Amino acid sequence: MREFIEITKALSDSNRVRLLCALRNGELCVCQLIELLGLAPSTVSKHLTILKHARLIECRKEGRWVFYRIDEIASPDAKKALDLVFGCVSDSDEILRDDRKMVEILKIGREELCRKTELKE
Amino acid sequence: MREFIEITKALSDSNRVRLLCALRNGELCVCQLIELLGLAPSTVSKHLTILKHARLIECRKEGRWVFYRIDEIASPDAKKALDLVFGCVSDSDEILRDDRKMVEILKIGREELCRKTELKE
DNA sequence: ACTTCATTTCGTTAATTGGCGAAGTATAGA
DNA sequence: TCTATACTTCGCCAATTAACGAAATGAAGT
Numbered sequence: 323m324r325e326f327i328e329i330t331k332a333l334s335d336s337n338r339v340r341l342l343c344a345l346r347n348g349e350l351c352v353c354q355l356i357e358l359l360g361l362a363p364s365t366v367s368k369h370l371t372i373l374k375h376a377r378l379i380e381c382r383k384e385g386r387w388v389f390y391r392i393d394e395i396a397s398p399d400a401k402k403a404l405d406l407v408f409g410c411v412s413d414s415d416e417i418l419r420d421d422r423k424m425v426e427i428l429k430i431g432r433e434e435l436c437r438k439t440e441l442k443e
Numbered sequence: 444m445r446e447f448i449e450i451t452k453a454l455s456d457s458n459r460v461r462l463l464c465a466l467r468n469g470e471l472c473v474c475q476l477i478e479l480l481g482l483a484p485s486t487v488s489k490h491l492t493i494l495k496h497a498r499l500i501e502c503r504k505e506g507r508w509v510f511y512r513i514d515e516i517a518s519p520d521a522k523k524a525l526d527l528v529f530g531c532v533s534d535s536d537e538i539l540r541d542d543r544k545m546v547e548i549l550k551i552g553r554e555e556l557c558r559k560t561e562l563k564e
Numbered sequence: 565a566c567t568t569c570a571t572t573t574c575g576t577t578a579a580t581t582g583g584c585g586a587a588g589t590a591t592a593g594a
Numbered sequence: 595t596c597t598a599t600a601c602t603t604c605g606c607c608a609a610t611t612a613a614c615g616a617a618a619t620g621a622a623g624t
Binding site: 337369 | 581582583584585586590592
């Protein structure tokens, strides 16, 4: 039960659901997820920690970058929960909009993307 | 997305998950659910309202009593979510304990149960 | 009509949560 | 070794939430 509640709590915020959906097509760097959500880096990092703690995602370090992806060896409950998420919201307006935005984000290189974040305003 | 978040928020509290599981074998009266959870009537009522608003349960009035049950005509998302709940926690210790307690509660009649609530302590 | 009783609504309180910016950590490059 | 950079942790604030008891609602029995 405790594990299940941890999973549902993780899923009970739309920004976290957006993060999971963004990762459903493969791993992404934190800076790309920050750009997608348009939130402060610290906020995005916190959301990622919550998803990771619920064992829905895992991460990998490569130099200065950290890549997150859907947890390949997620628990049975986590796997079922991920299926639910993707089954319910994959074709929602919000997620389709995110998908389109991510295409644009991927066109920019990671290096340029991070520099761009600094230039904002 | 909004509907989905409303569902996951509803599922992100263990008392509400316990309520759903209690109802998975058929409808129950509020007084029986109060006895099961051991919480204040107003608290249980609020939890039921949240579950109902997420379209996971529905209710029926019969005289002074109100019976709740799993929503038979739940939305596709709600149905999938209910499957997830039952698939993940039906055989957890907490729910098995609740199942046993409910057998005892059902032995007491509703009338006696409500009177018993007053006699507490 | 009046009372009783099952449930809900309201108001309050303590705890949790989502957001941010500042400070901290760790890695790459000069 | 010093700086820049990518991310995380910490400390704070505003908003939300779970809990309760008191008051309101509404149906039955007297």
